[in-house]
Amino acid sequence: MIRKPIPRLHRIVLGIVGFVILLAGYSWVSHRAHVENPRNKTLPNFSQFQEGWHRIATGEGGIEFWADVTASASRLAIGVGAGVLLAFIIGLAMGCFPVIESLLMPPLAFFAKIPPTAMLAVYFVFFGVTGIKIFIALIAFGIFPTLAQAITQAAQKDVDEHTLYKSYTLGASNFEVVWEVVLKQILPRIIENARLQIGPAMVFLIAAEFALADQGFGYTLRMQSRLQNMNIVYTYLVVLGVFGLVIDWLLILLRRLMCPWFGD
Numbered sequence: 001m002i003r004k005p006i007p008r009l010h011r012i013v014l015g016i017v018g019f020v021i022l023l024a025g026y027s028w029v030s031h032r033a034h035v036e037n038p039r040n041k042t043l044p045n046f047s048q049f050q051e052g053w054h055r056i057a058t059g060e061g062g063i064e065f066w067a068d069v070t071a072s073a074s075r076l077a078i079g080v081g082a083g084v085l086l087a088f089i090i091g092l093a094m095g096c097f098p099v100i101e102s103l104l105m106p107p108l109a110f111f112a113k114i115p116p117t118a119m120l121a122v123y124f125v126f127f128g129v130t131g132i133k134i135f136i137a138l139i140a141f142g143i144f145p146t147l148a149q150a151i152t153q154a155a156q157k158d159v160d161e162h163t164l165y166k167s168y169t170l171g172a173s174n175f176e177v178v179w180e181v182v183l184k185q186i187l188p189r190i191i192e193n194a195r196l197q198i199g200p201a202m203v204f205l206i207a208a209e210f211a212l213a214d215q216g217f218g219y220t221l222r223m224q225s226r227l228q229n230m231n232i233v234y235t236y237l238v239v240l241g242v243f244g245l246v247i248d249w250l251l252i253l254l255r256r257l258m259c260p261w262f263g264d
Contacts, residue, residue: 044231052231063220063232071216072205073243075132079139080201084194086140087147094148095155095186096178105152108145116142117207135208142204143197154189155182188262191255198247202240 030043044052056065090108094101116138123141127133159182167177209218217236224232255262 041228042230044234048231049235052229052235056232056235061229063224064215067215068217068220068236069239071213072209072218075135075209075216076139076201076205078132079136079205080143080194080197082136083140083143083197083201084147087144087151088190090144091148091151092155092178092183092186095152096174096182101152105149108148111141112145112149116204120208120211134212135205138204138208139201143201146200147193147197150193151186151190154186154193158189159185188255188259191251191259195248195251198244198251202244206240 026043030040030045033040033043034045041048055061056063059065090104094104119141120138123134123137127137163181163185164177167181172180205216206218206221209216210222211218213219217240221233221236224230224236
């Protein structure tokens with residue numbers, strides 16, 4: 001039957017099998033490449049990965065792993081935080097008040113269609129080409145339009161008119177209805193939509209660091225890819241993936257703590 005649930009243990013085992021298949025496939029392709037060219041660096045084997053991990057651990061070749069982690073994590077955290085906060089305020093206001101929606105939704109829909117990386121030149125003008133502001137701006141304004149629209153739709157569709165009328169009948173003010181009724185019903189959706197923006201936010205961060213930074217994951221990926229040190233590049237990509245999964249898990253935990261009534 002379609003969408004028939006399977007036991008949690010089976011899900012975990014199948015997930016592990018998926019990663020095993022991925023690693024086995026890469027190992028086979030890497031082995032074939034090294035049979036043809038033992039010095040192949042584009043598909044590093046396990047010994048080459050060990051060499052790369054040693055360089056990362058010791059900082060050889062100018063690799064500053066923990067400095068990269070600190071720089072990229074701080075930029076991502078501030079950028080995502082600013083974007084989510086702005087989207088929360090604007091999206092909730094548009095979802096509750098048609099006048100604000102009519103005023104702001106058209107420009108938001110317009111800017112949502114412009115790739116944020118294409119606006120780097122504009123961010124240069126307003127925020128400069130150095131410092132943390134450019135990274136925060138690219139991430140925050142990159143996720144803000146889409147997230148604000150999602151919050152607006154949640155406020156309009158997930159809260160029925162009967163609930164609003166009942167709240168006003170009981171004597172609630174506009175602020176109390178927004179804060180106590182609308183927000184509490186759409187909070188799980190806000191967190192879920194914030195989860196969906198982690199991937200795009202990381203894309204914007206790496207793109208900005210690739211072009212502008214002198215430290216961070218994007219900068220190191222650019223420098224190491226030029227040298228064809230793919231053992232470093234692949235390791236950094238794996239760390240980025242794990243980093244994204246950790247953030248996603250933390251948001252799921254936050255939603256469970258704040259919205260226990262919302263099913264997984």
